[in-house]
Every structure is written in C-alpha cells, then in structure tokens.
Amino acid sequence: MERTGALLGQFRDLDQQRDTVALGMWVFLLTEIMFFGGMFLTYTIYRLKFPHAFAEGSRELDVVKGGWNTAVLIASSFTMALAVRAAQMRKRKLLCILLASTMILGGVFLGVKYFEYAQKFEHHLVPGPDFHMSAPDAAQVQIFFSLYFAMTGMHALHMIIGEGMLLALLIYSWRGKYTGGYFAPVENGGLYWHFVDIVWIFLFPLLYLVDLHR
Amino acid sequence: MSESKQHVIPFKTYALILAALLALTLITYHVALVDLGPWNIVVAIVIACTKAVLVVLFFMHAAYAPRRTRLVILAGVFWLLLLLGLTLADYLTRPPATDSISSNNAPAAYVR
Numbered sequence: 001m002e003r004t005g006a007l008l009g010q011f012r013d014l015d016q017q018r019d020t021v022a023l024g025m026w027v028f029l030l031t032e033i034m035f036f037g038g039m040f041l042t043y044t045i046y047r048l049k050f051p052h053a054f055a056e057g058s059r060e061l062d063v064v065k066g067g068w069n070t071a072v073l074i075a076s077s078f079t080m081a082l083a084v085r086a087a088q089m090r091k092r093k094l095l096c097i098l099l100a101s102t103m104i105l106g107g108v109f110l111g112v113k114y115f116e117y118a119q120k121f122e123h124h125l126v127p128g129p130d131f132h133m134s135a136p137d138a139a140q141v142q143i144f145f146s147l148y149f150a151m152t153g154m155h156a157l158h159m160i161i162g163e164g165m166l167l168a169l170l171i172y173s174w175r176g177k178y179t180g181g182y183f184a185p186v187e188n189g190g191l192y193w194h195f196v197d198i199v200w201i202f203l204f205p206l207l208y209l210v211d212l213h214r
Numbered sequence: 215m216s217e218s219k220q221h222v223i224p225f226k227t228y229a230l231i232l233a234a235l236l237a238l239t240l241i242t243y244h245v246a247l248v249d250l251g252p253w254n255i256v257v258a259i260v261i262a263c264t265k266a267v268l269v270v271l272f273f274m275h276a277a278y279a280p281r282r283t284r285l286v287i288l289a290g291v292f293w294l295l296l297l298l299g300l301t302l303a304d305y306l307t308r309p310p311a312t313d314s315i316s317s318n319n320a321p322a323a324y325v326r
Contacts (some may be wrong), residue, residue: 031291205258
C-alpha cells in the first residue's frame with residue numbers, strides 16, 4: 001500500500017488519522033508506565049524499610065557519570081523532537097541528520113552505562129555470590145543493587161530497542177518515506193524515545209541523588 | 215490532497231525546553247548536596263515531575279493534542295498514583311511490631 005500521505009479509509013481526514021495513531025501509541029505507553037511503576041513502587045517500599053542500606057548503596061554510584069548521562073539523554077530527546085519537526089516540514093536530509101544524531105547520543109548513553117556496569121563488577125557490587133561489602137547491612141545493600149540493575153537494566157533494554165527502531169526510521173527516512181506528509185512512525189518513535197527519557201529523569205534522582213547529602 | 219492543519223512547534227520553543235531541562239538537572243544535583251532532612255526526596259521528586267511534564271507537554275506534543283489524548287495520559291498518571299498511593303497507604307500505616315521485614319529484626323539467615 002502506498003503510505004506517503006495516504007489517507008486510510010476508516011479516517012475522515014489526515015488530522016484524525018494522525019491523532020488516532022498517536023492515541024494508540026499513548027495507550028501502549030500507559031502499559032509501560034505501569035510496568036516501570038511496579039519497579040518504582042518496589043524501590044520505594046524497600047527504601048522505606050532500609051533507608052540506611054539504600055543510602056550506602058546509592059553512594060557507591062558514580063554521580064558524575066549519571067549526571068552526564070542525564071544531559072546526554074535530554075539532548076537526544078531534543079534532537080528526536082526536532083526530527084519529528086523536520087518530518088512535519090518535509091525536510092528529508094534534516095530528518096536523517098537528526099535521527100542519526102539521536103542514535104549517536106543514545107549510543108553515548110549506553111556506552112557510559114557499560115563503563116558504569118563494568119565498574120560495579122570490578123567493585124563486587126553485583127548481587128549474587130560475588131557480592132562483597134564490609135558493611136554490617138550488606139545483605140540489604142544487595143537489595144539496593146538488585147533494584148539498581150533491574151531498573152537501569154530494563155531502561156537500557158528499552159534504549160537498545162529504541163536504537164533499533166531509530167535505525168529502521170533512518171533507513172525509511174533516507175528513502176523519503178516520511179517526508180511526503182505521512183510520518184506517523186517518526187512521531188510514534190518520538191513518543192517512545194521521550195518516554196524512555198522520562199523514566200531516566202526519575203531514575204537519576206532516585207538512584208544517584210537522594211542520599212548524596214548524608 | 216487535503217493539506218492538514220498540523221501544528222509545527224517553533225524551534226525556539228524546543229530550544230527553551232532543552233535549556234529548562236538541563237537547568238533543572240543542574241539544580242536537582244546541587245540541591246541534593248544540601249541536607250534538607252526529609253525534604254531532599256520531596257524536592258528531587260518535584261523537580262523530576264516538572265521535567266517530565268515539560269517533556270510530555272512539548273516534546274510529546276500533549277499541549278497541542280486533542281482533549282481525548284490528554285484524558286488518556288491523565289488516566290495513566292491516575293492509575294500510577296493509585297498503585298503507589300494505595301500500596302504506600304498500607305506500608306506507611308503498619309505498626310512496627312507486626313512488620314516482618316523491618317531492618318531491626320531481619321532473620322539472621324539473611325544477613326551475610
């Protein structure tokens with residue numbers, strides 16, 4: 001089916017079609033909110049139970065790398081938002097450059113995350129038989145690190161999926177598929193990418209920052 | 215072909231949101247260094263929520279979306295608050311004595 005600006009039969013006009021496509025994406029994102037919400041809830045309950053151990057675990061994290069990554073991810077959301085704008089304005093080259101920029105910034109984030117994880121392995125902070133910490137409540141600190149890896153790991157997995165999605169969008173954009181008036185996949189890809197950004201916006205203060213002053 | 219009345223947000227708006235998000239990230243870091251007692255977590259969450267709202271409204275175009283879409287977004291937030299609020303209403307009101315996973319009386323077997 002020709003999908004460059006084509007209006008599908010069940011819609012009144014292109015605006016209604018676009019609104020409906022975005023609404024569908026939002027419904028998917030609600031399921032994602034609940035998915036991450038469960039992990040945030042688990043984190044909150046254990047933090048209330050073991051505030052001291054969570055502060056100890058939190059201080060082991062590299063706040064400079066975390067803060068740097070927050071800025072990188074926000075910048076990638078910015079380039080993604082501009083990519084959707086380029087598609088709206090039917091600028092093919094600009095769209096491709098912005099999608100590629102978003103991919104590179106996402107790659108930088110994942111690269112920094114890799115070094116952070118490697119550091120945790122080196123310092124024996126990965127939950128399991130290799131976990132070692134001399135603190136008296138080391139068992140509870142292990143719970144913190146279980147949640148740290150579960151939450152940042154699921155977030156990183158979403159980023160990796162996002163990178164694959166961006167690559168597909170880039171290939172189709174290069175062929176001019178999204179600059180003829182139809183760009184719903186770019187718009188929905190943007191919604192997904194921004195959602196992943198928002199998850200990190202909450203992960204960063206909760207995991208890295210809240211116990212920094214102690 | 216019917217030209218749509220889609221809303222193209224000016225570049226300046228996106229740039230302002232980017233600047234605001236980066237500024238809030240700096241602020242949340244510096245506030246975290248100051249001991250505000252129980253208010254540290256409150257400030258951190260308020261700033262994070264502000265950033266999330268900016269992303270949703272402008273980067274995700276919710277400010278320009280139809281009411282129906284905005285209602286769906288609010289429904290998601292409402293459901294998340296139910297999940298967090300009702301569960302915490304339980305955990306925060308439990309008397310310490312009946313609490314089986316309190317840090318003070320953790321079973322010895324779980325302490326390495």
